[in-house]
Amino acid sequence: MAGSIFGNIFRISTWGESHGKGIGVVVDGCPAGLSIDEEYIQKFLDRRKPGQSQFTTQRSEADQVKIMSGVFEGKTTGTPIAMMIENTSQRSGDYGDIAYTYRPGHADYGFDAKYGFRDYRGGGRSSGRETAARVAAGAIAIKILEELGISITTYVSSVGNIEIDDAKFDREEISKNMLYMPDHDAYVKAEEYLLKMKQELDSVGAVVKCKVNGVKPGVGEPVFDKMDARLAQAIMSIGAVKSVEIGDGKEAARLNGSVNNDGFIMEDGRVAKKTNHSGGILGGITDGSEIIITAAFKPTPSIYQKQKTVNNKFEDVNIEIKGRHDPIVAPRAVVVVESMTAITILDEMLMNLSSRMDYIKMIYGN
Amino acid sequence: MAGSIFGNIFRISTWGESHGKGIGVVVDGCPAGLSIDEEYIQKFLDRRKPGQSQFTTQRSEADQVKIMSGVFEGKTTGTPIAMMIENTSQRSGDYGDIAYTYRPGHADYGFDAKYGFRDYRGGGRSSGRETAARVAAGAIAIKILEELGISITTYVSSVGNIEIDDAKFDREEISKNMLYMPDHDAYVKAEEYLLKMKQELDSVGAVVKCKVNGVKPGVGEPVFDKMDARLAQAIMSIGAVKSVEIGDGKEAARLNGSVNNDGFIMEDGRVAKKTNHSGGILGGITDGSEIIITAAFKPTPSIYQKQKTVNNKFEDVNIEIKGRHDPIVAPRAVVVVESMTAITILDEMLMNLSSRMDYIKMIYGN
Amino acid sequence: MAGSIFGNIFRISTWGESHGKGIGVVVDGCPAGLSIDEEYIQKFLDRRKPGQSQFTTQRSEADQVKIMSGVFEGKTTGTPIAMMIENTSQRSGDYGDIAYTYRPGHADYGFDAKYGFRDYRGGGRSSGRETAARVAAGAIAIKILEELGISITTYVSSVGNIEIDDAKFDREEISKNMLYMPDHDAYVKAEEYLLKMKQELDSVGAVVKCKVNGVKPGVGEPVFDKMDARLAQAIMSIGAVKSVEIGDGKEAARLNGSVNNDGFIMEDGRVAKKTNHSGGILGGITDGSEIIITAAFKPTPSIYQKQKTVNNKFEDVNIEIKGRHDPIVAPRAVVVVESMTAITILDEMLMNLSSRMDYIKMIYGN
């Protein structure tokens, strides 16, 4: 059934294959009166554009976004915003093995088992390219959040076993290096490691962290649509993500309650917390402190080593993957994590508009 | 907005507060012709019943489920199945501090910020008691999966820093000890640790693992409704869960592609995998191997130590939580994780029914 | 799949069979801070209670509603409101023919074809009794609308060929006669006609009109979720309804644009209309004038005459329906139409909260 739609009120519907005519997204439910244009959206797309460093694919995609509807005289109209990125490098050539052979670590076998066949060109619908559509939609969500005083910082916190040192955290550094790491020393080591792995025809996993500031307390729904639950879906739906953590995440399982509980305190006349083990969410509802999400990305499954696998005639075969592939997924995924986070938080904020009679009377009352 | 509904086709809607008249669930979308009765459902509820050990609250709830609709002559009719558990121990007494003070680690402050006030009795809607309704619905999902040859094993894999030894894994042991651990030696150590923490008026975190066997390859939707994405939402929506992992989870971020990729092989005429780092899901679609989900639970936030916090007049105060509380959440949550897993996998399987013209022709063709 | 859930934000989930343990509804998404109690809800249920006149069944159901959750200290908490009406007259006796024979004009055959079997007792899930759950939910929606200055008037406008005379419209009269007609003379004729048809063991169709005042202009979504489109679903989902009209309805097809167009005019400083052919909705969005909905109900399919039909062994047979049945559906359905209208309009109003950046800033801005 329909599985390419996300969101309850700010709802996005993505489409497109890696090597088809293009990819795109329809954003239905964007409030009217927001100023956006293609140039603004493009900046976000450029953050995940391939060919930016030696660790990202050299495929020369322009990834030029076009706004097709829903914006009039520079402002959103409240009706669906369709955005499209035409594929300019549709490889017409031979896909060889990939058409008939199941690449390890990829969804090829699953697609064939599910649908009976698949568009095998460049991964088709399961290509990471699909996430560009999410970024276009995310850019809009980020703009709205900004207007409400909310900011998001997203970065790579570890590459393989190389972790950043929180004491050296430098927000400015993130956009200065090609791995989006906020610690220059860690970046240098990570770069060295990556080059080595690339030479060994191997790939590398990494961790991405996303921190959101400015969300007021009281946002999120108590049971299944908890803020953290929906963030978990949003982030886990990004290809290659294998874990999602909120606040201390898995580490919380090792702690005692006396440590893990964040005592509330009054600070400048507002409710604050001494610590933030919870990562800004308690019982699915924001507590006003920084929201912290951590996503672990597996190493790129496409590697240049010869691998054993099977084909669609159910024969054991070897596969050698050609083409250009990033040896690491995470850096280009930073903006995707940020986008999905923004979309989810905005959607929860819009859902929350109907939570109280007094909010409703503010809009409809006389 | 509506946040107590989960599922697309097999859809559950839960209701109820900890100390109100009762709690319940409506299951809409259960296929007709399944044999179930109250006795069957009750067995699952008994697995999360309090008062079963020294590590679970001594509150004497009967937790007797009643099926109110949707079952006729022992079989589901295809119409909504309403189930209800009346609260028998509605404490009429004094809730004291809890009514006005925000317990650290709890959603009290968030509820007040969101709704303006809250039903503070025993945690109200944010009480763990809400999960009993999920278990009643989960029991039905588990029954359907069983009829389709799918089995689920769920257990506690670590308590604080004490982890089970996979080499000692004994499935039979799980139901023999009060912590639902599959390794007797680990259980003994964990029990000792828990007693010590209980004496220190503290609580403990833990990890729960859930393994699902028998799901065919090809189930799951490619983009936002990926099998792992929806499992992540389902599991993260359980109170106290702070991380969700699939397969190797966070560890995958440390690995190289050459290790993390699971090569496909032919085995007994079927596609299999040499390893299962992926945890049975690739690109959001099942690959036919065991589905592995890991959930980390934070320590119980209700501890008997005096804690600093604020009240609803925004004053710094101390709080001492009374009543009975489990020093560890995870053991009673084992059946909740299993339930949410079953509900999600079943829902994805039902969603998948419409994925191919040949499936549709099997049902409607002449 | 799930088909017993209605609404996007104010979402209701109904359950229950005519002769099972009870019927009920869970309202998920009701804003916090609304004052309601059982006594208030009960008044609405009493409007559709059977046994009130010679034209409604004499079955003595108490139809006592219980609020099970979501209300604390007299106010809605924002969490799901479960309401239940236990069946007190579960007929244990013999259902005879009905168990195996398909009643003409009923859903018996459809249920068997769909599900393989059915709960045949008193119509099971397809019984009109299901609508009591909608009325309980509708009472809440009506209360919210009232607090926002919106009022609804619903009545029977024709019985068979006997139509009310709009010139004699008397709002007070509606609640004075057993047919909920606003024209006493028409009521007298309708009563006479009904008695005659009852003697002839026959039943009668009727038309219900619903008028809503006070909804501001600008509510409704432009395309598929048009205000009138969702009202059409809501009203057509009531058993026995065979047509839904907005404003002039079918008559509009006979008119010319010069007549049918309602010219806008300024009146007391506000935009008004000279006429209201549109019934308060243009392009799916309210125009600020009275919303007018007309629903046609077919005659009660259960009649006492012998009828030809088939049984579940696919044999031609005769059927004689026993038990007590209203000779007319519409009077008891008046409150059901009002309820579904209120639920839909409220839901559209809540959907509309997120339509503009300035609304969102009113709630979240500093």
Add this chain to the structure above:
Amino acid sequence: MAGSIFGNIFRISTWGESHGKGIGVVVDGCPAGLSIDEEYIQKFLDRRKPGQSQFTTQRSEADQVKIMSGVFEGKTTGTPIAMMIENTSQRSGDYGDIAYTYRPGHADYGFDAKYGFRDYRGGGRSSGRETAARVAAGAIAIKILEELGISITTYVSSVGNIEIDDAKFDREEISKNMLYMPDHDAYVKAEEYLLKMKQELDSVGAVVKCKVNGVKPGVGEPVFDKMDARLAQAIMSIGAVKSVEIGDGKEAARLNGSVNNDGFIMEDGRVAKKTNHSGGILGGITDGSEIIITAAFKPTPSIYQKQKTVNNKFEDVNIEIKGRHDPIVAPRAVVVVESMTAITILDEMLMNLSSRMDYIKMIYGN
């Protein structure tokens, strides 16, 4: 909130404004393995193309559809099918009055009241042009229904007061005349009437009928998602529709049960009905006989006469609408009604796949 998405399993998301860059639709949930191409879709779009007769606008739109995704080697892949129709006649000129003045019978005022402003060019999002996107999606649904042995016939049954004579019904005639009427004599009269009204600068209402054959009994959900309820939403969501009827529709309100009940009979070993007052649906579930839907269209609101109205400064003004407008909506809407009917019936059929354990075992069993 999101209001441009329709369907539960076969889900369509439309976008685009009358005079923007284009319009389009994303179909998410189309089963894999269906053969379609642009040429096939185009045939349906050509049925609603303007400029086909003197009763449709002379605007020369090519309305060429492009399939952007979801089709590979001529077959649907199961992933989203994006289709786009670029606007070729974006009028750059002066919109004059329309930008600031509220056209009677149009949604202009509602849009401004809802969103604060609107894309006024050619009606923007509320233009009938939006329905072209529905037709592209409908063409796919119709193809699937055809493969399952289901056929649909749609036509204009009356124009103003001129009704077809059922005795003269000629299916072949429908596509032969410009008004899609199945009775040549009625067509001749209707044409004459339309020409007269056109000369008088006026417009005309009409009625469209849609008949569906081949849907098996047992399709449809019992309560809110009744087949007829969702058809009512689908059809009422088409601009200018003011009533939806099923079977005898409003006429049923005048009948007695002894007449209106359709007795079941056995015919050629299958359950059939002597009559079909119900229009193929009982209790929201198909009964195997012809599904009959009737939609009344109001006269085109854009007429060339001078009309009184107000502008967005809330002043009383006169308006004279320029440009080219059909004097009648219905003929071009025939294919839109057919499309929305097909989409709804298909979606209900897909929803029904999960209604029985035996269906599920057919797909997943061993």
